[in-house]
Amino acid sequence: MTDYSRGASKPSRPRRPHPPRRRTGPSRPPVEDPARLVALETLRAVRQRDAYANLVLPQLLRDRRITGRDAALATELTYGTARARGLLDAVIEACSDRPLSEVDGSALDALRLGAYQLLRTRVPAHAAVASTVDLVRAERGSGIAGFVNAVLRRVAEQDEAAWVDELAPDPDNDPVGNLAFSHAHPRWIAQAFAEALGSRGEPLKLALEADDARPAVHLVARPGEVTADELAAMTGGDVAPYSPYGVHLEAGAGDPGDLEPVRERLATVQDEGSQLCALALTRAPLEGTDDRWLDLCAGPGGKAALLAALVGLEGGELIAVEKAPHRAELVRKITSGLPVTVHVADGRETDFVEGAFDRVLVDAPCTGLGALRRRPEARWRRQPTDVGTLTKLQHELLTEALRLVRPGGVVAYVVCSPHLSETVGVVTDVVRRTGAEVLDTRELFPGVPDLGEGPHVQLWPHLHGTDAMFCAVLRRPARALGKDASDGV
Numbered sequence: 001m002t003d004y005s006r007g008a009s010k011p012s013r014p015r016r017p018h019p020p021r022r023r024t025g026p027s028r029p030p031v032e033d034p035a036r037l038v039a040l041e042t043l044r045a046v047r048q049r050d051a052y053a054n055l056v057l058p059q060l061l062r063d064r065r066i067t068g069r070d071a072a073l074a075t076e077l078t079y080g081t082a083r084a085r086g087l088l089d090a091v092i093e094a095c096s097d098r099p100l101s102e103v104d105g106s107a108l109d110a111l112r113l114g115a116y117q118l119l120r121t122r123v124p125a126h127a128a129v130a131s132t133v134d135l136v137r138a139e140r141g142s143g144i145a146g147f148v149n150a151v152l153r154r155v156a157e158q159d160e161a162a163w164v165d166e167l168a169p170d171p172d173n174d175p176v177g178n179l180a181f182s183h184a185h186p187r188w189i190a191q192a193f194a195e196a197l198g199s200r201g202e203p204l205k206l207a208l209e210a211d212d213a214r215p216a217v218h219l220v221a222r223p224g225e226v227t228a229d230e231l232a233a234m235t236g237g238d239v240a241p242y243s244p245y246g247v248h249l250e251a252g253a254g255d256p257g258d259l260e261p262v263r264e265r266l267a268t269v270q271d272e273g274s275q276l277c278a279l280a281l282t283r284a285p286l287e288g289t290d291d292r293w294l295d296l297c298a299g300p301g302g303k304a305a306l307l308a309a310l311v312g313l314e315g316g317e318l319i320a321v322e323k324a325p326h327r328a329e330l331v332r333k334i335t336s337g338l339p340v341t342v343h344v345a346d347g348r349e350t351d352f353v354e355g356a357f358d359r360v361l362v363d364a365p366c367t368g369l370g371a372l373r374r375r376p377e378a379r380w381r382r383q384p385t386d387v388g389t390l391t392k393l394q395h396e397l398l399t400e401a402l403r404l405v406r407p408g409g410v411v412a413y414v415v416c417s418p419h420l421s422e423t424v425g426v427v428t429d430v431v432r433r434t435g436a437e438v439l440d441t442r443e444l445f446p447g448v449p450d451l452g453e454g455p456h457v458q459l460w461p462h463l464h465g466t467d468a469m470f471c472a473v474l475r476r477p478a479r480a481l482g483k484d485a486s487d488g489v
């Protein structure tokens, strides 16, 4: 039974709270709860200035020298709250006497943080409520604190499953809506997953569940510098199941940037799915020259570093193109010492001559729906209207890649999204326009199970433990490209 110690009375539906008031009384001692304070500040930055939680939080932790258990708690609370926002908001609204749009922004941040602890952590209910209310009181005074207290007490009356039963769409009438609600995904994203999986049942449930869990950190060992076995021994991680260069660290194992092999640039953080897609490009059989590779959308450079290390072992070179100057700088940094030339340019309008490259990677800008585990607030920020703009750019970049690769050369088209418009839709249309040959990409993912009917590869967190990366490998035919090839879309 919920413990309402700290002298609180039985929870009841909140009455209309007082308007925000400036504190006028004697100043209160600062709240000694560094983990929840940085969580709250990060959630505020996400709400107020569209910040990225996974950039703001690590910086705050460093600035305040928060480490160990406090850092782990702050990370769990911040990312968990940001991920579950839609579900939390529905419960908060059901417990409040007003629509969320009328709730003070900082009260809403605190309510989300408190509701997350109540519904999705083992923090005792009284501690979740009291610690959240204390933070609000210290910052905003007792009027808003009273409102937050009252709402959280109502939230605490039921567990997550009971709230889902009460508030989620009926599973018989709207199975996708029901799963979306209970796994804290916007409906349109759950629908996109359902279409890619061909399922509104168990596979969709497993995919959403995996997408809602905290992901393990994956490292990639730099080829020629260290093996995956050595890297695993150095970091205490496990050798990855599919990538010969991959190592998995335990979820929440601390900041991987602090690990010696990462500091020494023997390894970098990279999802195993990304490693496999970059490797698929290198594994496609090729006749003739094979020493000039192109990465057409290179920033921040994870795949460029892996490709450059591999082509460098054979005496070749990688050309990396990136449109955003600051991201091109990141590519320069991560690939320094490797045979790479970085160009700041639009990949659709480079100066390269037609057919200049043997292999080309198009790791195209995308919705990122396949990496929602790693970008906690992204699912609530992305809009269905983003898809159309991106697919146009994806078409144009893939078409240009097929022009820049030599006849007989190969292009890997990769997106971190399972959305069919960004994946099969783009590839099918470009293949139709250009006459490019579609390779059975599954053969370029040796040892990886559950790759479906092909010819393209769609990875999934629940099947492969990777981000939901899509990869299609195409070959430029020896004859001229289709007449529409240079028209784009």
Ligand SMILES: C[S@@+](CC[C@H](N)C(=O)[O-])C[C@H]1O[C@@H](n2cnc3c(N)ncnc32)[C@H](O)[C@@H]1O
Binding pocket: 274, 296, 297, 298, 299, 300, 301, 302, 303, 304, 321, 322, 323, 324, 327, 345, 346, 347, 348, 363, 364, 365, 366
């Ligand atoms: C999915 S990210 C690439 C990730 C990268 N390959 C890696 O593994 O680190 C897509 C990149 O394409 C860049 N980009 C967007 N539009 C572009 C364009 N027209 N030409 C070249 N790069 C572009 C974005 O700035 C972004 O850095």
